[in-house]
Amino acid sequence: MKPIHFLAIAAALVVLASLPVWANQGVTFIVGLALVEAVFALSWNLLFGFTGMASFGHAAFFAIGGYLCGAGLRYATGVPFLALLGGAGALGALTAFLVGLVALRRSSGIHFAILTLALSEVLRVLIAYSTALGREDGLSAIPRPAVNLGVARLDLTSGQSYYWFLLVASALLAWVLWLVAKGPLGRVLQTIRQDPERAAFMGVDVWRYRLGAFTLSGAVAAVSGALYAPWAQIITPDSAHWIHSTQPMLASLLGGAQSFWGPVIGTILFTAINYATRTLIGLSEIVIGVVLLVIVLSAPSGVMGLLRRFESRRNRPAAAAGGGARVRAATVPTPAGEA
Amino acid sequence: MSTLLSIADIRKSYGALEVLKGVTLDVAEGETFAIIGPNGAGKTTLFRVMTGEAPCNAGTVRYAGRDVTRAPAFERVRLGMGRTFQVARIFPDFTVEENVIVAVEARRSSRGDAAAPRWFQTRPRADVRAEAMEQLERVGLADKAASDARFLSHGDKKRLEFAIALAGRPKILMLDEPTAGMSPADRMATAELIRRLRGESGLTVVMTEHDMDVIFGLANRIFVMNHGEPIACGTLDEIRANPTVQEVYLGKEMYGAEG
Ligand SMILES: Nc1ncnc2c1ncn2[C@@H]1O[C@H](COP(=O)(O)OP(=O)(O)OP(=O)(O)O)[C@@H](O)[C@H]1O
Numbered sequence: 001m002k003p004i005h006f007l008a009i010a011a012a013l014v015v016l017a018s019l020p021v022w023a024n025q026g027v028t029f030i031v032g033l034a035l036v037e038a039v040f041a042l043s044w045n046l047l048f049g050f051t052g053m054a055s056f057g058h059a060a061f062f063a064i065g066g067y068l069c070g071a072g073l074r075y076a077t078g079v080p081f082l083a084l085l086g087g088a089g090a091l092g093a094l095t096a097f098l099v100g101l102v103a104l105r106r107s108s109g110i111h112f113a114i115l116t117l118a119l120s121e122v123l124r125v126l127i128a129y130s131t132a133l134g135r136e137d138g139l140s141a142i143p144r145p146a147v148n149l150g151v152a153r154l155d156l157t158s159g160q161s162y163y164w165f166l167l168v169a170s171a172l173l174a175w176v177l178w179l180v181a182k183g184p185l186g187r188v189l190q191t192i193r194q195d196p197e198r199a200a201f202m203g204v205d206v207w208r209y210r211l212g213a214f215t216l217s218g219a220v221a222a223v224s225g226a227l228y229a230p231w232a233q234i235i236t237p238d239s240a241h242w243i244h245s246t247q248p249m250l251a252s253l254l255g256g257a258q259s260f261w262g263p264v265i266g267t268i269l270f271t272a273i274n275y276a277t278r279t280l281i282g283l284s285e286i287v288i289g290v291v292l293l294v295i296v297l298s299a300p301s302g303v304m305g306l307l308r309r310f311e312s313r314r315n316r317p318a319a320a321a322g323g324g325a326r327v328r329a330a331t332v333p334t335p336a337g338e339a
Numbered sequence: 340m341s342t343l344l345s346i347a348d349i350r351k352s353y354g355a356l357e358v359l360k361g362v363t364l365d366v367a368e369g370e371t372f373a374i375i376g377p378n379g380a381g382k383t384t385l386f387r388v389m390t391g392e393a394p395c396n397a398g399t400v401r402y403a404g405r406d407v408t409r410a411p412a413f414e415r416v417r418l419g420m421g422r423t424f425q426v427a428r429i430f431p432d433f434t435v436e437e438n439v440i441v442a443v444e445a446r447r448s449s450r451g452d453a454a455a456p457r458w459f460q461t462r463p464r465a466d467v468r469a470e471a472m473e474q475l476e477r478v479g480l481a482d483k484a485a486s487d488a489r490f491l492s493h494g495d496k497k498r499l500e501f502a503i504a505l506a507g508r509p510k511i512l513m514l515d516e517p518t519a520g521m522s523p524a525d526r527m528a529t530a531e532l533i534r535r536l537r538g539e540s541g542l543t544v545v546m547t548e549h550d551m552d553v554i555f556g557l558a559n560r561i562f563v564m565n566h567g568e569p570i571a572c573g574t575l576d577e578i579r580a581n582p583t584v585q586e587v588y589l590g591k592e593m594y595g596a597e598g
């Protein structure tokens with residue numbers, strides 16, 4: 001890791017960790033939501049930006065985790081919170097695995113996208129019909145838990161303490177995804193995104209890696225939903241809505257799908273735009289629309305692509321002056337996925 | 340010499356168009372086997388069937404004593420097949436070095452190598468990088484290791500793909516027009532490279548090629564096909580003397596310019 005990247009991450013963590021001390025509750029709440037959405041977007045982009053698969057129904061996993069955790073905290077008060085998080089991850093993984101078994105058999109392109117979209121809408125309708133899950137109104141008044149760590153008991157019932165828990169959990173999830181994306185597994189996934197056939201001719205079982213990536217992505221998305229439920233203290237069928245599925249897509253597009261941190265940057269920007277325009281109804285959609293348009297037209301590899309271009313200009317001014325050919329790949333628009 | 344690859348009565352159609360009309364051939368271990376034929380003869384299609392890229396409609400493919408007709412490509416690769424494509428396929432978003440690193444890592448993990456990468460070690464192991472550099476030196480790309488693969492010239496892409504294939508340590512290497520689009524000097528260098536590899540590791544080579552100088556310099560046996568049908572198979576001299584071959588293939592392409 002380059003020193004500047006390390007500094008950026010350390011600075012972000014310091015700002016985030018100290019937030020409840022200097023920011024008001026409303027801002028802390030929004031940042032907590034952004035943390036959850038950022039992890040959700042990272043899980044989606046492991047598929048899209050790294051493996052070349054576009055899941056159009058990713059919110060389903062978020063909802064699975066959210067409802068499991070919400071219902072657990074409300075009805076099964078004896079179950080430890082960490083077990084609920086683990087259970088959410090396991091259920092998300094299992095669902096993704098089973099869907100993947102069917103959806104990835106033949107293709108991973110548009111069929112996969114449409115199938116995931118359809119299944120997520122089915123799930124949303126089922127939830128909205130389920131009385132146990134509160135129908136259209138969802139589960140509300142979800143209590144915040146206490147975590148028993150054996151040696152110590154963490155009481156997360158206050159907003160502040162849950163916020164810190166959320167921060168640590170999100171950072172851990174991001175770190176695991178980073179290890180996967182940047183390590184040998186991620187390298188294999190990237191070969192699959194670029195040319196699955198060439199990858200197969202290196203001895204890579206493309207189907208198994210795709211299924212594995214989808215399973216991991218579903219697990220992390222479900223855990224992000226499980227973290228969300230006690231934070232918002234409510235979970236509704238909207239969490240499985242296709243509009244929620246577009247959230248990680250837009251964040252990745254804006255931040256840069258080819259970069260690991262792109263979806264996080266995108267989520268931060270979206271949150272900032274939403275917050276800055278919160279008093280004028282409809283304005284945030286317009287601003288987000290315009291920003292997306294500008295990004296897509298002028299910087300197809302997103303904000304991270306712009307930053308990287310800037311960085312390589314500064315490091316190699318001669319190369320930049322002598323033509324773009326030696327500037328890093330991020331400047332050249334490439335389709336990130338098949339769909 | 341024992342037979343390494345043997346295909347029998349392969350038929351393959353694209354829709355109504357029958358591209359392979361019953362092709363049978365045997366490749367012995369250690370030999371260099373060239374498949375030639377005019378454009379559209381079905382050479383690439385035959386390659387696709389032999390490597391597992393595409394299924395055939397009828398016939399069998401046997402490799403190292405096993406029936407691999409239904410085996411997917413990655414399994415054949417794990418059994419020791421390596422290949423290149425007619426139009427080189429590399430990973431454009433990676434650097435030249437990364438292209439070979441992923442190939443080395445893929446071989447190690449698919450063969451259960453103890454030195455396979457662990458998922459949490461993000462950097463490629465030092466010995467993996469060394470091995471990748473060794474392959475790049477072999478094909479003469481070591482000085483371009485850090486450049487982005489997308490910016491390579493056509494000929495360099497072919498050489499990089501060659502390095503990717505070699506990183507899999509294949510027993511049999513299938514090359515679809517390895518020198519197509521290269522300068523004459525690069526062609527000779529590639530032919531020399533194939534000859535050297537063959538000498539070093541007893542590699543079996545199956546190749547198609549339009550450049551007769553390359554073929555004549557390398558091949559132990561030549562298989563001629565036209566319109567999806569075999570016409571002749573034999574040594575260089577046998578092929579040269581074959582009247583049908585002269586008529587359909589060599590007659591046009593080799594001696595056409597002279598007469
Ligand atoms: N995917 C495909 N779909 C339909 N027809 C195809 C396909 N691929 C090849 N063909 C046809 O099959 C025939 C054989 O093609 P093939 O590429 O195998 O020939 P080739 O001998 O490799 O030719 P060349 O020397 O030009 O590479 C041609 O008539 C071609 O048009």
Ligand SMILES: [Mg+2]
Binds near residue numbers: 382383384425515
């Ligand atoms: Mg061909």
